[in-house]
Amino acid sequence: MKISKRTFYKMSLTLGVVFMTTVSCERDLSDDAVLAGFSKTGEIYTDTFVSMGSDFYLPFAGSKPDAFSVDSQVGYQSNSSIRIDVPNAVDPTGNYAGAIFRVDGAGRDLSGFNALTFWVKASRGVSVDAFGFGQDFFGDKYQVTANNVNVGTNWSKVIIPIPDPSKLVEERGAFWYAMGTQGTGGSGYIVWMDDIKFENLATVAQPRPAISNGEDASTSSFIGVNLKVTGLIQTFNLASGLEQVITVAPSYYDFTASDPSVAAVDPFGNIAVSAAGTSVITATLAGNDAAGSLTINSQGNFQLPPAPTRDPNNVISIFSDAYTNVPVDYYNGFWLPGSSTGSADFSVNGDNILNYTNFNYVGTQTANPLVDASSMTMVHFDLYIPGPVPNNFDFLISIEDWGPNGVDNGGDDSRQQIFVRRNQVVADTWVSIDAPLTLVNRDNIGLIIYENINFSSLRNFYLDNVYYYN
16 A cells, blocks of 8 residues: 655745834833843643634645634643544545644744643544644744654653754744644544643753764765755654654754855755865754765756657646646655655756655655546656666656546556666666557546666666656
């Protein structure tokens, strides 16, 4: 069974915020006067919402709109809590529950705390996709995420450390969550949360930041490529003995490039490659050296694939800057168990390229809506293997139609396989693959799968201009 690592998309908002300051006209402020700062309230929800304002609940796009409520019968040492009804995977009104709680008004000064804490339980044992803070839909500058949090049927306390409290002097992103049903076979469940607050705990210790997941990673690149530092995590030791690992926004780090003339890095972890050579990216967080590094080996100028010239009226594009792409659920499902494939996608002078790393197999899903390619006769891919090409290279592309019921593995699926052999590819060169679209039924295409076969040792490749055409 294929299980995808869900990406929770944030809806965009446009809000006008007006700050009004009233100053007494009786006398001018003296030079010694100190203006009041932002609220230092740490409580978010303690049997009721605390100083959150009236418009604080903002759900993610695709979330079930009525998943959130306040339960007046259940609470942690009380009779009130936040209740989240996570829907079944096939719920037509939304197949997961996710939202942020954002302070409606001026942000809070959280620099006196070192952790977000809350109590939680569920109607069944589950692994909740994500809890965190710092999402505000205005850039999410200081977002922190705790992934795959185990939640049982009894109340337990969750502690999410703050990477660098000194950064949070005006934070509106008080709390957020994302809960799906990948681990429950699609069945819904209920989660209760109570006593959500920021605290200063003496038991949060041994901060260990890392980039590149703590590894000394390296990548080949080219002039004009824009990359991003990834694998930004920090590990803390808690009183329970738990090693709490959190995912950390780039703005908590101070990045350094060993040779900025080759590849420079900005405060948000964005890397711009501008010359041939080597540059090593390292970082610190709150004065602590981050484990891991990223070495950029720039090979100079990069050759883009040939620009597509087919009439857009005869094309259904999955991934291309030359056409308007259909909605895509994900380009890397990171299916579990078994998939090791990561993504290091980049752009060259505005042309976006998919880059799959540590490759074994990966999928692109187009299920919302499914693709109707019944009028298309061919499929096109541009493939680039950063040399050398393995001697045992053997590459398979599969296209899946999910049948009349439109359900993956629903009993009426069909699949077309396209084999790419060693003699069809050349190292460090774009290869165009055009193949007849032979699926008898191709009006409900939901998936394209790329995979190594016959023990092929390919680990890295680029992909562009994926489309069906007539």
